[in-house]
Amino acid sequence: MIPDEADGWMLTCVLVARDGSETTLSVPSLSRTPPTRIRRPSHLGGAAVVDVYAFSALQGTPPRAVYDFECTVPQSTDELPADDSPAAGPSPSD
Numbered sequence: 001m002i003p004d005e006a007d008g009w010m011l012t013c014v015l016v017a018r019d020g021s022e023t024t025l026s027v028p029s030l031s032r033t034p035p036t037r038i039r040r041p042s043h044l045g046g047a048a049v050v051d052v053y054a055f056s057a058l059q060g061t062p063p064r065a066v067y068d069f070e071c072t073v074p075q076s077t078d079e080l081p082a083d084d085s086p087a088a089g090p091s092p093s094d
Contacts, residue, residue, distance in 0.1 A: 034065035
């Protein structure tokens with residue numbers, strides 16, 4: 001959990017890609033709990049997709065939230081499989 005004084009401040013997040021590389025970004029800390037998932041627009045084979053990262057741990061002082069790569073999902077329904085098979089990844093309500 002993030003200390004009380006973090007409300008309204010920026011939270012530093014470390015996104016760990018599937019190859020182990022890391023990207024750091026800052027997101028608004030709207031509560032004392034880091035978001036469970038972060039979604040970032042990306043491209044895969046020329047298609048627009050969203051990379052989904054799941055919260056893993058809170059480390060250091062000041063706290064840094066670590067997120068591990070979870071999956072890649074289509075960015076629009078136009079990119080879903082035509083054979084009615086479900087898309088890979090979490091449901092849109094996550």
